[in-house]
Amino acid sequence: xxxxxxxxxLSRTVEIKRGEEVISLLLFFYFFLxxxxxxxxxxxxxxxxxxxYTAVRLPIAYLLTAIFMGFVVAFHSKIQARIPRAPLIISSxxxxxxxxxxFGILFIKDLGWVPLVFFIWANVFIMxxxxxxxxxxxxxxxxxxxxxxxxxxxxxxxxxxxxxxxSAGVLALYIPDYLxxxxxxxxxxxxxxxxxxxxxxxxxxxxxxxxxxxxxLKSEKIKKVGFLDCFNTVRQNYYLKLLAAVVTxxxxxxxxxxxxxxxxxxxxxxxxxxxxxxxxxxxxLLVVPFFIQLLMTSNIIKRxxxxxxxxxxxxxxxxCSFGIAASPTILFALGIKGSDKSLSFSLxxxxxxxxxxxxxxxxxxxxxxxxxMFLNRLGKGxxxxxxxxxILVPTAPSLSIRIVSIMSLxxxxxxxxxxxxxxxxxxxxxxxxxxxxxxxxxxxxxKLDVDFMKLVLDTIEDKNRSSILYAMDIFDxxxxxxxxxxxxxxxxxxxxxxxxxxxxxLFEGSESGIAPDFEERLDEGILLKEIKEIMSLDxxxxxxxxxxxxxxxxxxxxxxxxKMELAKxxxxxxxxxxxxxKLEELLNDxxxxxxxxxxxxxxxLQKREYVPALIEKLESPLTxxxxxxxxxxxxxxxxxTLADYLRDVEIxxxxxxxxxxxxxxxxxxxxxxxxLWELEEHREDMDSELIDAMDRIRSAxxxxxxxxxxxxxxxxxxxxxCYKNLIDSYGPISKKSQEDRTGLDMPNHMNTRLSDVFxxxxxxxxxxxxxxxYQNIRTGTKDSVAYxxxxxxxxxxxxxxxxxxxxxxxxxxxxxxxxCRILLQNFPFF
Amino acid sequence: xxxxxxxxxxxxxxxxxxxxxxSDISDVTLHQLVKDQLDSGNKKILxxxxxxxxxxxxxxxxxxxxxxxxxxxxxxxxxxxISQKLYLVxxxxxxxxxxxxxxNEEIALTAFLEQ
Numbered sequence: 054x055x056x057x058x059x060x061x062x063l064s065r066t067v068e069i070k071r072g073e074e075v076i077s078l079l080l081f082f083y084f085f086l087x088x089x090x091x092x093x094x095x096x097x098x099x100x101x102x103x104x105x106y107t108a109v110r111l112p113i114a115y116l117l118t119a120i121f122m123g124f125v126v127a128f129h130s131k132i133q134a135r136i137p138r139a140p141l142i143i144s145s146x147x148x149x150x151x152x153x154x155x156f157g158i159l160f161i162k163d164l165g166w167v168p169l170v171f172f173i174w175a176n177v178f179i180m181x182x183x184x185x186x187x188x189x190x191x192x193x194x195x196x197x198x199x200x201x202x203x204x205x206x207x208x209x210x211x212x213x214x215x216x217x218x219x220s221a222g223v224l225a226l227y228i229p230d231y232l233x234x235x236x237x238x239x240x241x242x243x244x245x246x247x248x249x250x251x252x253x254x255x256x257x258x259x260x261x262x263x264x265x266x267x268x269x270l271k272s273e274k275i276k277k278v279g280f281l282d283c284f285n286t287v288r289q290n291y292y293l294k295l296l297a298a299v300v301t302x303x304x305x306x307x308x309x310x311x312x313x314x315x316x317x318x319x320x321x322x323x324x325x326x327x328x329x330x331x332x333x334x335x336x337x338l339l340v341v342p343f344f345i346q347l348l349m350t351s352n353i354i355k356r357x358x359x360x361x362x363x364x365x366x367x368x369x370x371x372x373c374s375f376g377i378a379a380s381p382t383i384l385f386a387l388g389i390k391g392s393d394k395s396l397s398f399s400l401x402x403x404x405x406x407x408x409x410x411x412x413x414x415x416x417x418x419x420x421x422x423x424x425x426m427f428l429n430r431l432g433k434g435x436x437x438x439x440x441x442x443x444i445l446v447p448t449a450p451s452l453s454i455r456i457v458s459i460m461s462l463x464x465x466x467x468x469x470x471x472x473x474x475x476x477x478x479x480x481x482x483x484x485x486x487x488x489x490x491x492x493x494x495x496x497x498x499x500k501l502d503v504d505f506m507k508l509v510l511d512t513i514e515d516k517n518r519s520s521i522l523y524a525m526d527i528f529d530x531x532x533x534x535x536x537x538x539x540x541x542x543x544x545x546x547x548x549x550x551x552x553x554x555x556x557x558x559l560f561e562g563s564e565s566g567i568a569p570d571f572e573e574r575l576d577e578g579i580l581l582k583e584i585k586e587i588m589s590l591d592x593x594x595x596x597x598x599x600x601x602x603x604x605x606x607x608x609x610x611x612x613x614x615x616k617m618e619l620a621k622x623x624x625x626x627x628x629x630x631x632x633x634x635k636l637e638e639l640l641n642d643x644x645x646x647x648x649x650x651x652x653x654x655x656x657x658l659q660k661r662e663y664v665p666a667l668i669e670k671l672e673s674p675l676t677x678x679x680x681x682x683x684x685x686x687x688x689x690x691x692x693x694t695l696a697d698y699l700r701d702v703e704i705x706x707x708x709x710x711x712x713x714x715x716x717x718x719x720x721x722x723x724x725x726x727x728x729l730w731e732l733e734e735h736r737e738d739m740d741s742e743l744i745d746a747m748d749r750i751r752s753a754x755x756x757x758x759x760x761x762x763x764x765x766x767x768x769x770x771x772x773x774x775c776y777k778n779l780i781d782s783y784g785p786i787s788k789k790s791q792e793d794r795t796g797l798d799m800p801n802h803m804n805t806r807l808s809d810v811f812x813x814x815x816x817x818x819x820x821x822x823x824x825x826x827y828q829n830i831r832t833g834t835k836d837s838v839a840y841x842x843x844x845x846x847x848x849x850x851x852x853x854x855x856x857x858x859x860x861x862x863x864x865x866x867x868x869x870x871x872x873c874r875i876l877l878q879n880f881p882f883f
Numbered sequence: 884x885x886x887x888x889x890x891x892x893x894x895x896x897x898x899x900x901x902x903x904x905x906s907d908i909s910d911v912t913l914h915q916l917v918k919d920q921l922d923s924g925n926k927k928i929l930x931x932x933x934x935x936x937x938x939x940x941x942x943x944x945x946x947x948x949x950x951x952x953x954x955x956x957x958x959x960x961x962x963x964x965i966s967q968k969l970y971l972v973x974x975x976x977x978x979x980x981x982x983x984x985x986x987n988e989e990i991a992l993t994a995f996l997e998q
Contacts, residue, residue: 596981600980
């Protein structure tokens with residue numbers, strides 16, 4: 054069968070992508086060929102044990118298995134660290150093949166101890182092979198791939214269970230002594246499947262995960278791996294501790310259910326039919342989950358997410374436990390066992406394996422063998438111990454079953470709580486897999502002190518321009534406690550070159566290299582206060598007014614410097630000083646340099662009268678940045694004025710866009726509200742600027758609130774526009790071409806719109822998480838895209854996910870266009 | 884604050900000592916002394932700050948008031964030997980653009996002569 058035909062065949066029932074068909078089918082059969090022989094072995098195990106020791110002594114077998122499992126974990130963790138994955142799995146299979154043949158011979162000799170040893174061996178068999186299977190799945194797939202395909206793999210296991218169960222049921226009546234040879238034969242075939250899987254892996258390009266795994270296997274750390282190391286790995290990680298608790302409680306409950314079921318069967322079914330009964334029943338109760346698994350599991354997980362899916366299994370058991378507590382008959386026994394096995398093999402197994410995917414290989418391999426091999430059995434052992442304690446108290450059989458059901462109910466409730474906690478922590482683990490993302494302008498704001506840089510540059514220039522400006526600059530630097538030795542070097546200050554003796558004095562305090570003490574800092578404060586007081590004196594106003602008027606009207610070459618000095622000096626004055634009124638004139642000066650100094654002084658004085666002139670200064674690229682900084686310093690008190698400009702459509706669009714950016718810098722709740730109101734106007738001429746401004750506010754102040762309905766409406770509009778763009782751009786392209794093009798290959802202008810969608814999402818969801826996701830989707834690898842989408846899957850509400858995922862998921866163009874077409878017909882859906 | 888006056892040619896020189904601050908106002912202020920000299924017909928005033936330890940905004944106000952009074956009467960007021968700190972204050976407030984400030988008494992006296 055060609056790959057193309059195989060793909061078409063599988064894609065009818067599984068959400069499979071090209072290139073995944075061969076490995077998916079191989080893993081399906083790998084699991085099938087673990088499950089089928091195990092179901093046969095399990096039927097023999099249960100029947101032989103109950104015949105030899107009766108069901109009452111089942112807890113002893115559980116307990117011994119738990120103890121023995123500790124040794125298996127220690128041994129397996131050591132060899133797993135030393136032997137590469139392929140020989141490890143193949144040698145495990147071979148050893149189980151040989152031992153199954155050996156048990157076949159031992160059972161003929163009818164030795165009393167064999168059923169107990171076989172019971173323990175059968176449990177080791179399934180634990181080791183299952184753990185190895187899931188570790189391999191973890192090696193190969195990321196969370197998104199696993200979510201799509203896990204249902205298919207598990208259905209292989211369930212199908213194996215059905216085939217194995219039916220085989221045991223039929224063959225037990227005719228050739229009961231040969232069942233173990235048949236199981237061993239199936240394992241021989243599995244060796245071939247596993248070999249093919251590893252051949253496929255070596256032929257495909259290594260993914261980042263594979264590289265990580267290989268690196269881990271080569272690392273020195275694994276040399277010391279043992280039981281204790283595995284235990285410590287789980288103990289030191291909150292998420293793994295939760296997972297461990299979930300698995301332990303799951304198996305305690307499962308042990309109770311198993312005991313109840315066997316107890317009822319022992320009462321109701323005769324010994325002759327034990328193997329046959331277990332075979333048929335094991336098979337029959339796997340038919341339903343097979344179809345659930347193959348057809349529904351992936352969809353259920355995709356639709357309801359990990360959190361809700363994790364709750365289905367325990368809640369079903371909760372209902373059934375009520376049933377068996379009320380009526381401990383064979384009907385309810387089959388019901389609870391059926392629910393247990395069908396959901397345990399399908400939904401629960403799939404979703405639990407997904408929980409391991411985001412863990413790093415180094416931690417995962419240690420944790421998985423400890424949890425899946427040891428705790429699995431320990432859970433059963435604890436369950437068994439509790440049962441044994443209970444069994445010591447003589448009670449009527451029906452009463453004992455009822456009491457065990459009530460014990461189950463208690464543990465199931467604990468299980469539900471643990472599941473809720475683990476699903477919450479899962480989202481945090483996914484977040485940890487994504488690269489951090491921050492707005493570039495925020496990084497600049499945080500890392501660079503733009504005001505300080507401007508002051509240093511001005512100082513360098515003013516040194517040759519005017520001794521007064523130079524002195525004022527140095528005074529500013531000292532005032533801000535920023536006249537460090539590096540700055541002194543940068544501005545080229547040399548004591549012997551000093552042009553103004555007063556500036557030399559300013560350097561003295563900082564040249565010592567000792568941080569200025571309180572007294573010195575107090576002096577600077579007093580100095581500034583004195584300057585302000587002097588500038589407020591009537592006599593000062595009287596003296597200077599004449600000079601100021603003269604400077605303002607002068608037009609010669611030197612007047613520019615004089616105006617700059619004046620503009621800067623006014624920044625030191627008190628805002629009530631009459632002279633400060635002159636600043637308005639300087640703000641509007643034709644010289645950019647004068648304007649710049651006036652803008653800086655306006656930012657210090659913060660008089661309302663300057664605001665219109667400052668807003669006008671946003672228009673020119675030469676004064677824009679200074680004006681923005683100045684207006685930002687005004688803060689909340691000018692939000693309303695800025696909003697007036699924002700709403701006035703008569704004003705030049707570019708200026709309004711600058712007002713938007715300024716409101717973003719002001720960054721308060723009122724500014725956010727004004728920006729969103731403007732966005733709601735649907736004028737669209739500055740959508741991206743408005744969205745970016747709100748994003749800037751949100752990134753700086755997470756407590757600022759945005760109306761969810763308005764944000765969602767805008768997202769809906771943009772998503773719809775993206776759909777139309779995609780259909781228009783790629784709809785007419787041939788199907789062949791669509792199949793070949795994958796990833797986020799979309800028209801350039803759509804990238805901006807996609808960015809807008811994420812910025813809007815960041816307004817109503819945790820901003821950092823949303824931006825991490827976006828960053829990873831835009832620039833990340835296939836795996837980081839998958840983790841980003843997985844995080845969104847855990848964060849966003851259903852409607853939003855349905856709308857956005859077709860644009861961002863790793864799909865072929867054909868699938869993307871097709872999904873957009875379908876969704877476009879149902880708009881709006883959130 | 885202690886203020887002594889002396890006359891060199893037609894120039895009245897005020898030698899100021901100590902601190903000029905608001906909290907230390909005496910009966911006769913610097914401005915009053917300058918005005919008295921102006922009333923007496925002496926229109927060339929030199930304020931020598933060589934021995935001034937501290938001066939606050941009130942002190943600066945006194946200097947500026949003296950400057951205005953002298954200027955209004957068509958006289959000349961010069962300042963000599965002010966501290967680095969006061970010079971910085973004058974620079975930041977741009978008073979160096981208006982006031983006639985000299986490094987020492989000799990230079991200031993020469994400047995009177997040149998004018």
